[in-house]
């Protein structure tokens with residue numbers, strides 16, 4: 001009895017110490033605000049507008065080279081110096097621009113995709129209008145991610161105009177199949193491999209200057225994507241001899257699939273835990289949040305076991321940062337209302353986290369499937385990406401560039417639950433940074449792949465300056 005009391009007192013004392021420490025540690029505030037530079041904004045917005053007006057929707061398994069060659073004509077017109085001075089390679093619509101530097105031991109790659117997702121539904125401005133109104137540029141691709149492509153091409157255009165020669169080799173690359181997970185980026189990477197290029201830093205889309213990255217953490221933050229989860233599908237099938245629905249047998253295919261789903265929902269085999277990068281993300285943001293936030297995330301070592309339990313309950317997004325997720329996405333049964341299926345199927349979409357990677361996660365699902373006599377087929381599975389070392393010189397270099405271009409903007413590592421083209425560069429680069437130097441507020445989060453995509457034009461001068469500084473600081 002005495003021992004229990006003693007332990008309780010000890011726990012209380014530790015929590016009290018954490019509360020006092022939090023009270024004594026001053027809270028921080030992100031004071032950075034987007035700047036106004038109307039002249040440059042207008043000039044860049046007009047270029048981006050032209051790029052948006054040329055529709056570049058990618059379609060899976062279709063040869064769309066001609067369409068993208070047309071888009072390259074637009075680029076040629078908008079960025080004449082890039083086309084005059086850089087060595088351009090075109091691979092089935094995918095692009096590599098090579099800008100020879102004084103040295104080649106630390107090549108830099110700036111990249112972004114040319115293609116966009118289809119635009120359905122009713123839009124406030126036509127999706128391929130490229131309308132510029134009230135310091136906003138409207139249309140599919142304005143935020144995802146023709147803004148980055150425009151900005152790095154413009155950065156090089158301006159540096160060329162000044163007669164600048166980069167210290168290190170620079171490559172600008174752009175695939176035209178990112179949105180359909182097509183072969184574009186692998187073609188680019190293969191070509192770079194053939195040339196023996198080992199990039200020091202690759203900078204792709206992913207994180208961004210995000211407004212309120214987590215509920216309650218006000219202001220803007222440069223969220224630098226350093227870890228990307230893997231992805232895959234498991235097609236789970238249940239078979240039977242069919243039969244008539246007027247005398248249904250027990251354990252018919254759909255009943256077994258239902259029991260299987262229920263089992264996973266109730267006793268998830270996926271383990272929740274903080275990756276190093278997830279922990280760094282929360283603890284970096286902690287001082288900017290409300291008191292409870294500062295208390296919990298500012299004393300991670302103490303509260304981690306509790307956070308692992310409560311975060312997934314509070315929000316699915318937070319939960320997705322802690323474990324491999326399983327989403328049930330497609331189902332099939334018989335074709336007739338009164339026919340029992342001979343085969344029923346269910347598709348599981350998984351996103352793999354390092355502490356429980358592809359093999360371990362798929363095996364866990366297989367074990368449960370076996371209990372219900374189900375078959376499992378893997379479709380297009382690939383594992384998580386090796387995280388970028390947030391203590392590396394390459395990461396520090398990007399951090400320094402952000403500090404220089406966006407003073408007072410806090411920099412924070414970011415864990416990505418979605419996929420990017422950058423993963424293909426993993427085999428040739430240790431620092432694949434996922435960061436678009438533009439402001440993504442709630443409207444952009446909703447608009448990407450959704451209705452009414454737009455970008456605030458105030459994002460553009462900073463984005464151009466960011467890519468310039470990336471080139472200038474890489475020596």
Ligand SMILES: [Zn+2]
Pocket residue numbers: 113144145178205
């Ligand atoms: Zn994108």
